[in-house]
Amino acid sequence: MGRAPLRQKGKGRQGIDRRALLVGGGAGAGLLLAWAVWPRSYKPNLNAAPGEFVFNAFLKIDRAGQVIVIVPQLEMGQGITTLLPQILADELGADWRAIAVQSAPESPLYANTLLAREWLASDWTRIGGEAGDWALDQYATRKALMLTGGGTSVPMFHDAYRDAGAAARILLCKAAAKRWNVPWESCDIQEGLISDGGQRTLRFGDVVEAAAAFDLPEILPLRQGMEGRLAGQDLPRLDTPSKLDGSHNFAADIRLPDMVFASIRQGPIGDARLESVNEGAARSVTGFLKLVRSERWVAAVGTNWWAANKALDLADPVFMLDGPPVSDERIDAALEDAFSxxxxxxxxxxxxxxxxxxxxxxxxxxxxxxxxLHLALEPMCATARVTDAGAEVWTATQAPGLARTAIADALGIDRASVTLYPVHAGGSFGRKMDFEAAVQAALIARDMGRPVQLLWSRLEDVIHDxxxxxxxxxxxxxxxxxxxxxxxxxxxxxxxxxxxxxxxxxxxxxxxxxxxxxxxxxxxxxxxxxxxxxxxxxxxxxxxxxxxxxxxxxxxxxxxxxxxxxxxxxxxxxxxxxxxxxxxxxxxxxxxxxxxxxxxxxxxxxxxxxxxxxxxxxxxxxxxxxxxxxxxxxxxxxxxxxxxxxxxxxxxxxxxxxxxxxxxxxxxxxxxxxxxxxxxxxxxxxxxxxxxxxxxxxxxxxxxxxxxxxxxxxxxxxxxxxxxxxxxxxxxxxxxxxxxxxxxxxxxxxxxxxxx
Incomplete structure (x- = not known):
């Protein structure tokens, strides 16, 4: 593949470095040249079940007429799994009752370049102007930076979902028009029915297989007029029914065969290392199975979470803190000293x-x-299963691609061997941008040789917020x-x-x-x-x-x-x-x-x-x-x-x-x-x-x-x-x-x- 002239800074340094941006001359010039001769074309990597047809990276339709909208953003209660499907369904002309939602796999097509621009912009990218923005967009896309946050989801993906709906509408109209032997431009879709302006109608499922084989015009015509439009309507949220009846799955709801439960202690705030733990006291708890140690944390595993957490209390882990301990006085002093x-x-x-x-x-x-503090209703949680074939992790994350990389690095396995299943978050306020619980769960699961669900206690969630x-x-x-x-x-x-x-x-x-x-x-x-x-x-x-x-x-x-x-x-x-x-x-x-x-x-x-x-x-x-x-x-x-x-x-x-x-x-x-x-x-x-x-x-x-x-x-x-x-x-x-x-x-x- 060659080597990208744009590279990540070293640990702890933000964004794109100066040399990467200035390769070959003026700001962004070398970067533009290098990437111009290094073309990239990305195709949807969606799996299709029997009877499902992939129309684009954001949409599948099945023979029953169900419209399956692919959403790359984490649902944290903000309603994004309703908003993005509503944009697509409006342009498609779909029946809102036929909409389903599926989480997106990792792909450059879902990169949040808008948040990447805000987050990674530096003096050097600003000097580059449009070239600097383009460079950041390319960096985010090629790194497949799927990020949720900063209120960027709708501004970032609005046009993509609108265009995805328009493309599917045109293909369905073309398939129906061929069956009726009329120009496809004379057809339209409203409330899930394809019509030719007269008495004839078809449902999506009637022509979906044929529609997927047609080509799109160079310019996508968007819907005109306001009749039957879904945009701007107070449509019911798609996630509400399952949350009301309790069937909605969060990370702590995952259940796997032979699964055990874990609680964790990570010591005080700062550069803390585990010194000792009383494993004998932990064994006195009914249901306790094992202590899993790391350099910076210890986890107790049990047949239920209460037993694991109780065992940790009795184990009384001791940590050694290197460096000054955080305190209100130190925080205030550090901020005041900064002025001078x-x-x-x-x-x-x-x-x-x-x-x-x-x-x-x-x-x-x-x-x-x-x-x-964040104080989300749901503490940090992840479920993991690690076998010789690889690792599977269920967790809520605002940065799934980066989480997957971190899990692979921690386990010492190839990134392709890690499967991450994104579940919805029970609140986040930004906390799920970090994913340390997912890495910890994977390490504990490997040690145990069986699936493990790690749930932080509220105390741990506050200490290590x-x-x-x-x-x-x-x-x-x-x-x-x-x-x-x-x-x-x-x-x-x-x-x-x-x-x-x-x-x-x-x-x-x-x-x-x-x-x-x-x-x-x-x-x-x-x-x-x-x-x-x-x-x-x-x-x-x-x-x-x-x-x-x-x-x-x-x-x-x-x-x-x-x-x-x-x-x-x-x-x-x-x-x-x-x-x-x-x-x-x-x-x-x-x-x-x-x-x-x-x-x-x-x-x-x-x-x-x-x-x-x-x-x-x-x-x-x-x-x-x-x-x-x-x-x-x-x-x-x-x-x-x-x-x-x-x-x-x-x-x-x-x-x-x-x-x-x-x-x-x-x-x-x-x-x-x-x-x-x-x-x-x-x-x-x-x-x-x-x-x-x-x-x-x-x-x-x-x-x-x-x-x-x-x-x-x-x-x-x-x-x-x-x-x-x-x-x-x-x-x-x-x-x-x-x-x-x-x-x-x-x-x-x-x-x-x-x-x-």
Whole structure:
């Protein structure tokens, strides 16, 4: 095959290296030349059961007329196994009752190039412009980077599923037209019936075999008109019935012949190695079978999970920790020290701040955000069977191709000998981007010589979570006489969770290694969302990287969680200083951003915005993530020392949504997730351990803490954007701004109220 001029960086280093991009001359020039003479053509690698016919990489149809849609994205509750089939079924003209869903095998055809661009972009790819984007697309495709996350699923695959439906519709029409001896252009499909515009109709199954043999025209004509369209309809989710009756399979539901169960201990947070374990005490547990040891973990295997976990408790494993133990004090000290370190870098700048700030009176504030846990309902889990023929693993993963590689490497077998069965996740919020449980399950299964299901305990899930990054910010701004911001400076000290995640899942770095390797690298990924959407002539944003000794990971909203808290809280402070109503203060600087201004005014109107006057308990915030825009108004108070949110109103513009009801669900879910970040979802750390691990002690929002929730989707003809990410980052600053009107005190830390 030859050698690709594009190559992965070493362990812990992000993306594509400079030499790979600049081979042969100007940015991207050598890369373009090399890949231009190294053509690639990918064909669907779908298996077809008897009576099934493969139409393309996203669709099979059987003789019974069932439409089987292939979905490469992980269903985590966000509804993607309904949204993508709905796009295809709409263009095909299918009957929604005949739609089935099947997980996709690994293939370059399912690479998420959009998320790869966001994740792996660097200064060098940006220099390359379109060539740099093309290079990243090629890298993701040839590596078959199947990734789910960042709200990219619908924007990434919308056109592909539309075209897949159009292609199948044309082939079916051609087959029917040949039978009727009419031009295929005169045929159409609605509600699963092929017709010639007259009295004759056929079902898919009648012509499916013949249809698969026809050729497509060079240009795919798309459906015209709105009659019988499925797009834009609140169709029922395809995964709801099985989840309601309990037949839906998650990783912990897998059952295999002769299967046993395992629980695991991995020591404290950091570079920990197993020193000793009391196997004799473990043998006293009925149902205990064996202890399986690794350098960095020990697992107990039993005939049931309770026995395995109890045996681990009695075995009392001892670990030796190398390096400083993580603690709240060390995290805070590391972030503060970063401001005076030499690794800080200005990543965004416009205008000239120096003459604006020099000799002027400025407002300066400091903010901080604690690491936030994922706390998905389903802990990390995987089922594995390893035989001489290879390995089979059942797990929920947002990066199945990378997981498969890691399993093969751990077992020392060829990658082709690993079969990974992706199952749906019982929640993730980004946690399933890592897949260490799948690797552990495979190693335990090999040792046991029989199938093993590994389920982490809730304690283990909290200890070895990969939380959102802690961050400190120093904000400064200069106001003009008319209340306009003349200068804006943000200095953010934060580690980069996304760089760490990539180092772990793509380069095989251990968590503590990944944290250390990115500790001196300033990156836009760590301050995503700090680039303000408001019209300010002079502004700059600096990033100060740091190692806080806590491995971090991919989360919902990623850096936008802390960035929006910093910017929107500070905007409220500036509005108060300017003696202006907070919404009008923002609107005056949104002339070049009409979609965000529309969201802001809509949320204010629907929520009965009172201008943020003292005692109103109302706060507002707005934000943009890519092509998704949103604003949130909340009503909040502190009652008996507890935060109470009586109302949340969100106005969101995410383009033309395929299923508005699912979009509203995604926004509502984001609002609750953001409220959890504001109220709790964080733990104190001391001596390399979290201070608590019981969900009931996390100060998470309950139904009694949340009042009315209203979500308004702004009508838009723009291309659909992901709605999963936009709401969560706006909630905490809106709540903090609301509490200021009640208490007169600024809440500049997350969580907003002390949990101790």
């Amino acid at each position: 370190g030499s690794d800080g870098r200005r990543l965004y700048a416009q205008g000239d701040l120096l003459p604006v700030f020099e000799g002027a009176t400025i407002l300066a504030s400091e903010y901080r955000v604690d690491p936030g 990969r939380p959102s990054p802690p961050a400190h910010a120093r904000m400064a701004a200069k106001l003009g006489r008319s209340g306009v911001i003349e200068g804006w400076l943000a200095k953010v000290a934060a580690p980069c969770a996304m760089s760490q995640t990539w180092a772990r899942i793509a380069n095989g770095a251990l968590p503590h290694e990944a944290a250390a390797q990115s500790a001196d690298k300033a990156t836009r990924l760590a301050i995503a969302g700090m680039e303000i959407p408001y019209a300010v002539s002079n502004w700059a944003i600096d990033h100060y990287p740091s190692d806080v000794y806590l491995p971090l990971g991919f989360v919902r909203g990623n850096a936008h969680l802390h960035s929006t808290f910093f910017t929107e809280s500070f905007m409220d402070e500036l509005a108060h200083l300017a003696q202006m109503e907070a919404m009008s203060f923002r609107i005056q600087m949104l002339g070049g951003n009409p979609r965000l201004a529309h969201c802001l005014s809509t949320a204010a109107a629907m929520g009965g915005w009172q201008g943020g006057i003292a005692g109103s308990g109302q706060g507002i915030a707005a934000h943009r993530i890519g092509d998704a825009f949103g604003a949130v108004l909340v009503e909040a108070a502190i009652t008996g020392g507890k935060l109470m949110v009586g109302r949340m109103v969100a106005a969101v513009d995410c383009g033309d949504q395929v299923n508005p009801d699912i979009a509203r669900q995604q926004v509502e879910s984001g609002l609750i997730y953001g409220l959890a970040c504001a109220m709790g979802a964080s733990v104190p750390y001391d001596k390399a351990m979290p201070g608590r691990a019981i969900l009931g002690r996390m100060n998470l929002p309950r139904l009694s803490d949340i009042g009315e929730i209203t979500v308004e989707l702004i009508r838009s003809t723009a291309k659909p954007a992901g709605a999963t990410e936009i709401a969560a980052p706006m909630v905490a600053p809106a709540v903090a701004n609301a509490l200021f009107t009640v208490t007169g005190q600024r809440f500049r830390s997350l969580p907003l109220l002390s949990q101790d």
